[in-house]
Amino acid sequence: MDQESTGQDTVEDANWAEEREKLRADLGQRMKALRQDCGLTLEGAAIRTGLALSTIHKIENGRVSPSYENLVRVARGYGVGIERLLSAEDGTNTAKTRMTVTRAGTGGKVRTASYEYEVLCTALSEKKIIPLVATIDRRGKLGPKDLGAHDGEECIYVLSGRVELQVEHYAPVELGVGDCAYYDSTLKHAIRALDDTETRIFWTSTDDAFTR
Template sequence: MSEITTPEGANSQLGQCLKAARQARGLTLKQVAERTGMALSTLSKVENGLMSLTYDKLVQLTSGLKMEIAELFNPAVAAPAPGRPVTARRSISRVGQGQVITTKFYTYTYQCTDLIGKRMVPIVADVRARSLEEFGPLLRHGGEEYFLVTSGRVAVHTEFYAPEILGVGDGIYLDSTMGHAYLNAGEATSATGVCLCTSEAPDLYDQLRQIASREVAPLGGDELPP
């Protein structure tokens, strides 16, 4: 399929969102063209509201920029934030709600997934693995994170430090690029905690989901595919 040329102004929102998303990432149109494989002239027409894009081109564009398609149609998400303007975004997570990834040794429930482009990803973690052999390779991803134990005892293993045991109410803040793992160190079948991951990367949620999905064992319900 090809792009569809439309009257001037008809696609102004798409153009404005593309420009805002590009500027928020500090990219020129030429750099966007290089990353996406799209023609510079096409991108220029889109930004100026002179051209629309078919779905396959939207996928090509957003994949190259590592962003979600919805960002191109939501000015509040795509707009850069000089002076940190109020966006009035809000999301409530109810008990039992969230997108779930379950494996034999842990369950991650991602909260507030209706918000796109989050710079912070909240996760409720149910930890069952008791050894690194069970858990698998240490996790690594961009940004930083904070883990707060809400039940049981959790052993925190990191790449450069000796393991630490955390009890209910204890928390740890760490560099997420450092290898790390949370293990069950209590007598109960599992330990639970709340993990807040943050990064400047706009695709942090996708990164985390791909990492967590490495050994998915689907159990039905809201579990995510790998």
Template structure:
């Protein structure tokens, strides 16, 4: 008897990955579901805490799923799908082997990005039609006015580039003194290091962020 969860088998059938569809199970690469969950979370610029609130799964549970320490139950999969706003095939889809990205393109018209508000930021996610991106671009209005509005440092995987479009702000980073940036200024930093932005101009500052 196979130990494969029934929901995984069902989705593989939908994607034509079972025997009898021109491809045998022996030729499939193992599905790293945790890696896929993390990839989707980062593509939406969500911290573990934010994803936990959206999905109703504990932060520790999400972390264990992403690090392949546990396999999600059917109930957890449903929560992930609903909370992250995706469908099940997206969660179980495999990148095409040898598929190049040289011809990909995604256009986001002004004001047509995917909104993702938080208590301190109002994000507009850009290039949301592309999956498995190497960079995550987004435009953000900084609502926070004091560092005290953050319950903790913002941290996530990767490196980040910040460009100030308008207004002025304080860039707080864990190992450096706060630095005021103005329109046209930019910064590049490791985003595993705690960081946060606070608007200092009369109007909320607006920035472009690119996370890699």
């Protein structure tokens, strides 16, 4: 690798680190605002969500990225759809239309510990399905602690790269571009990328995954 390429990689890494920090901060601000809208103290939020008070405090202050399962817990505890956590829109002026469009690359973005989500079609209220495009950062071998479960059902479709899907009671499945899987979210599950290249999937969850 030449010196010019190394310098460019360093700049890109620095830019990405800055973007990740901003995404964490934005998510934390939205979570804090929602908690306050619900009239909850940190102690009350911990009871509602089942998360440790210190965890909620760190997320709200942008110090840590929440896991997907913790986002589900917060959405359920606050009685909102997960898009309220992932989108900058506050939901008060959500259109009553039954059709909405998100242009390429314009969805709201949020980063968790293992994924970056682009949240799609947030302008439509009371959706039965939550559509996302996820970039998979997790590449290490999955262990029992990496798998999580929640209400609802999910469907994934691989857009680029390869992923390994693990679902409780089933053998791990390798999925490539164009492959699709649908599974019961009440079974413990997790996804990891298998390649060093950018790995993206179209990912949908039923709304009951976040509101029950």
